Amino acid sequence: MNNSTIPFYDLYGEAFIRKEPNVAHVEDIAHRSLGLGWEIEPHRHNRLSQIVAVFDNNWTVELDDRQLQLGGNWLVLIPAGVVHGFHFASQTKGFVLSINDDLLGANGSPNSLAGLADLVWQPQAVEFKDALQISHFCSYINLLQQELSADQLGQNMAVNQLVQLILLTVLRQQRLHAMTVGNGSRESTLLLKFRALIEQHYTEQLAVKEYAQRLYISVSKLNRLCQSLLNDSPKAIIHQRLVIEAKRRLIYTKQTVEEISGLLGFSDPAYFSRFFKQIVGVTAGAFRQQGNII
Numbered sequence: 001m002n003n004s005t006i007p008f009y010d011l012y013g014e015a016f017i018r019k020e021p022n023v024a025h026v027e028d029i030a031h032r033s034l035g036l037g038w039e040i041e042p043h044r045h046n047r048l049s050q051i052v053a054v055f056d057n058n059w060t061v062e063l064d065d066r067q068l069q070l071g072g073n074w075l076v077l078i079p080a081g082v083v084h085g086f087h088f089a090s091q092t093k094g095f096v097l098s099i100n101d102d103l104l105g106a107n108g109s110p111n112s113l114a115g116l117a118d119l120v121w122q123p124q125a126v127e128f129k130d131a132l133q134i135s136h137f138c139s140y141i142n143l144l145q146q147e148l149s150a151d152q153l154g155q156n157m158a159v160n161q162l163v164q165l166i167l168l169t170v171l172r173q174q175r176l177h178a179m180t181v182g183n184g185s186r187e188s189t190l191l192l193k194f195r196a197l198i199e200q201h202y203t204e205q206l207a208v209k210e211y212a213q214r215l216y217i218s219v220s221k222l223n224r225l226c227q228s229l230l231n232d233s234p235k236a237i238i239h240q241r242l243v244i245e246a247k248r249r250l251i252y253t254k255q256t257v258e259e260i261s262g263l264l265g266f267s268d269p270a271y272f273s274r275f276f277k278q279i280v281g282v283t284a285g286a287f288r289q290q291g292n293i294i
Contacts, residue, residue, distance in 0.1 A: 042085035
């Protein structure tokens with residue numbers, strides 16, 4: 001066969017020069033709206049779904065027959081076919097992510113993206129409640145912009161993975177938003193704060209009483225919340241975090257059981273060994289030898 005007839009593909013089988021536009025596109029709010037007086041008239045897209053994210057600003061959103069007044073850090077999901085329009089404040093910072101429905105799946109839900117079938121893909125506004133998730137979301141968007149700006153090796157794979165990370169962040173915000181606006185919003189907020197405190201202090205071996213004090217509630221109330229919403233006691237939940245960290249270190253590091261014991265706040269390695277075996281069912285040494293995964 002003549003060399004001129006042999007197709008030239010990159011490592012992932014993509015054409016040397018792309019023949020079709022990519023399945024996703026990112027624009028800054030300013031790039032899209034500045035020349036239009038920061039206003040986008042109502043319109044719709046037949047095969048494109050969009051995520052519009054605005055940070056630290058006020059804006060008005062029209063979704064079919066609804067009008068939303070938003071302020072702060074919000075994202076809006078717009079499935080294909082939904083009429084939508086915007087009025088942004090001057091100098092608004094944010095992004096518009098457009099995703100071809102070929103990537104999302106024929107029915108407009110992201111079932112074709114592994115692990116994201118629970119994402120509620122319907123016209124809605126979701127508030128960003130977590131500064132860290134805002135940082136992650138912006139990082140993923142920026143990386144996606146870079147991937148889309150040049151035809152690099154394995155671009156299709158990179159774009160798909162980054163869109164999945166973006167949608168996963170949206171799913172997390174949906175869950176958090178639902179928890180904080182429902183009937184049990186105060187209880188849910190307390191539990192989220194409890195989880196954050198555990199993450200900060202689990203190696204300090206704080207007693208349940210100390211966690212309750214930092215939440216400004218009684219021990220009995222903390223117990224009731226954990227039992228009613230998590231089906232477990234606060235003490236057991238704290239222990240779960242210790243055990244998962246112990247497992248990680250046993251699997252992924254060469255630290256000795258004694259070293260792990262000390263890092264997790266146990267003054268007595270023998271007590272740590274009993275603690276681990278009681279919860280896991282085997283000793284820390286046996287767990288490491290079995291090569292278990294988390």
